[in-house]
Amino acid sequence: MNSEEVVATEVLIAGAGPVGLMLAGELRLAGVEVIVLERLDEPTGESRGLGFTARTLEVFDQRGLLSRFGDIQVTDLGHFGGLPVDFSVLGTPHAGGAKAVPQSDTEAMLEAWAGELGAGIRRGHSVVGLEEDADGVTVEAENASGRMRFRAKYLVGADGGRSFVRKAAGFDFPGTASTQEMFLGDVKGADIQTRMIGETLPGGMVMAGPLGDGVFRIIVCERGTEPKKRDAPPSWDEVSSAWERLTGQDISGGTPLWLSAFGNAARLATEYRRGRVLLAGDAAHIHLPAGGQGMNTGVQDAVNLGWKLAAVTKGTAPDTLLDTYHDERHAVGVRLLMNTQAQGLLFLSGDEVQPLRDVMKELITFDVVSKHLAGMVSGLAIDYGSGPGEHPLVGLRMPDVELVGAEGKTRTSTLLRSGRGVLLDLGEGLAAQGWADRVDVVVAFPHELGPDNALEGIGALLIRPDGHVAWAAPGPVALPQALERWFGPAIPEN
Structure with missing residues (x-):
């Protein structure tokens, strides 16, 4: 690193998605100086996520952020692997979570909140190097004007599934590679019928849901196709042709607002902390986006980490408090991969899995099973553990009373x-x-x-x-x- 200018702060965050922005806000609430480095000049406007789970609604409510979304629609309807689950069995006001809230709106809200609290958000800054020593981390970032250096006590990688921070800091990221490829996008001007998640066809799976103003969110998964290494989104011809092969319907006359491709890879960092570098969100765990759990789990990573990192940075708590971040959230990541992989088997497999689907349909009719699955997907069942003889509520989230x-x-x-x-x-x-x-x-x-x-x-x-x-x-x-x-x-x- 040969840049002369060094910008000092207390915590650096790589990535200004929902996870990085939530963490920035949490740190600023505690009075910690923070700078967020984001490689994109502007938000993409894409919204892979379309709502929040019940636990994320609770987290936003705890910080007084729900009102910033306006009128939020809450639903009792959910699914596990495409099989309907009634989330009202959880008995919470937020039920199955919020629907029809674009991820772009969530990012905009969190960026405004973090900015109001004094977080420094620097767009157009790509992290290209880092060095850690006993006292902190030095990060080199590249922007349109060249390169500059930043210095902080701690660095958090919230820079997504292809995290530069994770790779540069030497985190292990074991798991399974994608065996299937799916297309996701929002399409306007096509005569598309609503198709619920979990509707399997002889050659694969499709989903389509109306977003309003003639826009449909579609997902296409064609079995037997090899995942491609992509540096750009799939073409509309590629997506519409796959849709036609599976459904017989020609939607090529529609206009895609945005398209992307993703797979069913499942990977989990073996540690969420290495010295002064930590990981959160997709940088720590990637998986099939079943039930929209990715963004929600990442936001909850940030809320678990924020107050701990603030306390250690300010010197009011010992460095060992940060170890509890790994202990608590890595265990959540293990269960996240387990349930998303199970869901993938249910709604992406062919007829050979139909007996399993039939058994699951029977089991879901029992409230105890529905409550277990709903608690897992919603995040309400997360338990950080209690000691012998302690009240059962210790380790659980505090219900709103x-x-x-x-x-x-x-x-x-x-x-x-x-x-x-x-x-x-x-x-x-x-x-x-x-x-x-x-x-x-x-x-x-x-x-x-x-x-x-x-x-x-x-x-x-x-x-x-x-x-x-x-x-x-x-x-x-x-x-x-x-x-x-x-x-x-x-x-x-x-």
């Missing part, structure tokens, strides 16, 4: 707006003086109690900034021990 305190009614989700930890005191008379700079103490009580209330029988809760429960009373772990584990040592009183 209405509370009444000295200042009137509020909700557990509202308490997390600032991105700080929350000690919710339900009558124990607890305090956290040594952690007042990191944890808010809120005295409040559930508006209604009953056997279905998540707070029944609990005297106090420690909620992490990402919305997961870190501690509950009564239990075998003392509050100071839990506070120090997740938020670092207390500040001594003068």
Whole structure:
């Protein structure tokens, strides 16, 4: 690296997609300086994702971001491998998640939010080199004017499935290569009939859904075709010809707004952290986009990482806190690949898998099975684990519960707006003086109690900034021990 200018910051993020932008916002909430480097001069406008899972809706709600989307449509309808699943069995307000929200809108909202908080977002900057030492990471980026260097304590690769950061930092990325290729795109001006996900045809699978204004989202997968190494999107002739071979319908007269190709490769980084370099989103895991889980899992990676990286960067928590990011989110990645590969077998295979589909259809009629599958796909079932004798809620995400305190009614989700930890005191008379700079103490009580209330029988809760429960009373772990584990040592009183 021979550029003389060095721009210093505390954290560098490669990639200004939803994952990188969410992480930037989380870091700025905690007061950490951050610069995001994005190779594209402008957003593409493409929207591979069309909504959020229920857990991502909760995450956005925790930060007060849902209102920025306007009127969001929430649906109970979902699927697992193309087989319908009723997500209302989860019993949450967000059910199966939001629909018809283009990923481009999500990116625009997150970029505005992160920018308002003071994140530096530099478009047209491609990361082309990095060097790590004991004190930080130096990154070389290339833009239209040449090359420049950036220096930070930590670097996060949120730069997608072909991540330069992952490769340059030497992360292992094992898994399976694509055996099938699919086409995805938005098409206007073609007489396309709606076809639900999971509709298999003798030669493959197609899907088509209306987006409004005469635009259809289509997916085409033709079995027996070898995946191609592409440096550019597929041609419209390639996509429309595959559609006609499978359906008999000629849609070549339509106009593609954008097209892309993807495969069913499944790869997971063996570690999410190597020293001062970390990975999030598709840089850490790639898979078949079944159920739109990719962007959602990446956003949740960012929310898990953000407060931890901020605490370590500011020196309020030890470096070992970052190891919990790998421990918690790598396990989520393992299950993500498992369920997306299982779904791929169900809706991309031929008649040989029909007996399996029939068995799954029977099983899904049982609420316990539907709840398990819906919890897995929605992200609501993610469990970071609890110790022996601890309350079952420890490790799970905190359900949104209405509370009444000295200042009137509020909700557990509202308490997390600032991105700080929350000690919710339900009558124990607890305090956290040594952690007042990191944890808010809120005295409040559930508006209604009953056997279905998540707070029944609990005297106090420690909620992490990402919305997961870190501690509950009564239990075998003392509050100071839990506070120090997740938020670092207390500040001594003068």
